[in-house]
Amino acid sequence: xxxxxxxxxxxxxxxxxxxxxxxxxxxxxxxxxxxxxxxxxxxxxxxxxxxxxxxxxxxxxxxxxxxxxxxxxxxxxxxxxxxxxxxxxxxxxxxxxxxxxxxxxxxxxxxxxxxxxxxxxxxxxxxxxxxxxxxxxxxxxx
Amino acid sequence: xxxxxxxxxxxxxxxxxxxxxxxxxxxxxxxxxxxxxxxxxxxxxxxxxxxxxxxxxxxxxxxxxxxxxxxxxxxxxxxxxxxxxxxxxxxxxxxxxxxxxxxxxxxxxxxxxxxxxxxxxxxxxxxxxxxxxxxxxxxxxxxxxxxxxxxxxxxxxxxxxxxxxxxxxxxxxxxxxxxxxxxxxxxxxxxxxxxxxxxxxxxxxxxxx
Numbered sequence: 001x002x003x004x005x006x007x008x009x010x011x012x013x014x015x016x017x018x019x020x021x022x023x024x025x026x027x028x029x030x031x032x033x034x035x036x037x038x039x040x041x042x043x044x045x046x047x048x049x050x051x052x053x054x055x056x057x058x059x060x061x062x063x064x065x066x067x068x069x070x071x072x073x074x075x076x077x078x079x080x081x082x083x084x085x086x087x088x089x090x091x092x093x094x095x096x097x098x099x100x101x102x103x104x105x106x107x108x109x110x111x112x113x114x115x116x117x118x119x120x121x122x123x124x125x126x127x128x129x130x131x132x133x134x135x136x137x138x139x140x141x142x
Numbered sequence: 143x144x145x146x147x148x149x150x151x152x153x154x155x156x157x158x159x160x161x162x163x164x165x166x167x168x169x170x171x172x173x174x175x176x177x178x179x180x181x182x183x184x185x186x187x188x189x190x191x192x193x194x195x196x197x198x199x200x201x202x203x204x205x206x207x208x209x210x211x212x213x214x215x216x217x218x219x220x221x222x223x224x225x226x227x228x229x230x231x232x233x234x235x236x237x238x239x240x241x242x243x244x245x246x247x248x249x250x251x252x253x254x255x256x257x258x259x260x261x262x263x264x265x266x267x268x269x270x271x272x273x274x275x276x277x278x279x280x281x282x283x284x285x286x287x288x289x290x291x292x293x294x295x296x297x298x299x300x301x302x303x304x305x306x307x308x309x310x311x312x313x314x315x316x317x318x319x320x321x322x323x324x325x326x327x328x329x330x331x332x333x334x335x336x337x338x339x340x341x342x343x344x345x346x347x348x349x350x351x
Contacts, residue, residue: 036225036229038225038229038270039222039229039266039267039268039269039270039271040266040270041222041263041266041267042222042229042267043222043223044223044224044225044305045225046225046226046229070303071303071305073301073303073305075225075226075307077226077227079227079312079329079330082311082312082313082326082328082329083309083310083311083312084227084309084310084311084312084329085309086224086226086227086298086307086308086309088298088301088307102226102230103226103227103230103330106225106226108225108226108305109225110303110305
């Protein structure tokens, strides 16, 4: 059928509704993700990344898991008066952007099922409070 | 009589002023002589001499102050279950060590987690960063190395995954060939900065004889 004037008006009006829907569907984007290579016998490894939340509402990641590790915890390193404190985080709340980086927020990847070397990849899935899952494939780097 | 009293009062006043001025000047003179205060990380003029500490090394041998005799050492406290700050610092020390090959110091990693870190585990862990690195396990005894160097560490309660983290000093300590703690480098650490600070401190201490 030919698109008439009314069809076009309706489509244009639908656009903002569509964008609002997209803006609040819980989408997160991950960039610069990497797992730091560790000594072969290390029981823990660290993962870093930048998480960007394009929506208007903060997104709270309450846990993460991977087939490659027995457990994953969120931690934050804080250095105060030359002392390093490692503070476990119950969740990661992303308002706009959250950077997980060395000396700061990071994932503690516990008990790797196999020795991971540079070039290997692991899949880590984050879960939000809303129940959305965010799977991520990350490479091991040095 | 009255003039004597006035004289005594005046004398006391002048001598008080002279004493105060003299003391002040002497402290000022001391200050102008001290340039080492500007040197980053230098612990001087009273560095702590390390005494017997009975640590276990990565070869499962008990070591003491002979470890420090006649060579320079750099010490970092950490533990192998540390995912972030410890591997980062060990990588940094590894890079710094590469730049000091003309006269390399000993690089010593002291575990603050004697419950989980074993000599064999420590050896394998450190080999990854550099096979020349030395591992020690701080013993839970009085006058152990950490106490003598003056740092404390704290094991946090375990998580539901039975993992615990240990809060600890992030400084790098420099020990001279006379087993004295002569330097304390503050984080954040970078290889070039470590090399520069170490060389400066070494030159200063060596000039003192």
